[in-house]
Amino acid sequence: MAKARRLATEFFGQWFGFYQFDRYRVPHSAVCFEITETTAVTNLSRAAEFIGGLRASGCRFALDDFGVGVSSFTYLKHLPVDFLKIDGSFVKGMLQDPVDAAMVEAIHRIGRVTGKQTIAESVETPAIRDALTAVGVDYAQGYGIAHPAPFLNDTNVRSIRRATG
Numbered sequence: 001m002a003k004a005r006r007l008a009t010e011f012f013g014q015w016f017g018f019y020q021f022d023r024y025r026v027p028h029s030a031v032c033f034e035i036t037e038t039t040a041v042t043n044l045s046r047a048a049e050f051i052g053g054l055r056a057s058g059c060r061f062a063l064d065d066f067g068v069g070v071s072s073f074t075y076l077k078h079l080p081v082d083f084l085k086i087d088g089s090f091v092k093g094m095l096q097d098p099v100d101a102a103m104v105e106a107i108h109r110i111g112r113v114t115g116k117q118t119i120a121e122s123v124e125t126p127a128i129r130d131a132l133t134a135v136g137v138d139y140a141q142g143y144g145i146a147h148p149a150p151f152l153n154d155t156n157v158r159s160i161r162r163a164t165g
Helices: 002-024 037-042 044-056 074-078 088-093 098-113 128-133 154-164
Strands: 032-036 058-064 083-086 115-121
Touching: 032 037, 032 044, 037 044, 037 058, 037 074, 044 058, 074 098, 083 088, 088 098, 088 154, 098 115, 098 128
Parallel strands: 032 058, 058 083, 083 115
Antiparallel strands: none
């Protein structure tokens, strides 16, 4: 079973890296994969190898749902990700619950120490956006920022190519 997983991972990397990037002419640097903390720590060494391989081609990685897994900070030292996504459960409650606010701040600070940028999930109001700005969080996502929209259409692909050269 482990060999099958390894082959599947290698196949995915080759297929995606060579076929999809070439097909749509999207620069690797324009792509950021999300991997959940739970998935990453299930097989830490394989996840680190997989992430490292695609990062070497220019792709970036975000560790999703950070802070809700077991021993998050221990695993963070071994995963070569570019971004920490602060789980929405902390972000949503940060204005009412001082523990949630402290978690957001702590995750952001550990991101800084480890050289990672932070992304807050579930940003749904201007007040939450302003609080995250005060903390120094780098990016935000949620309905308070923008609603989901289709990505791969000709106009979006062309604008990505122009923006990433």
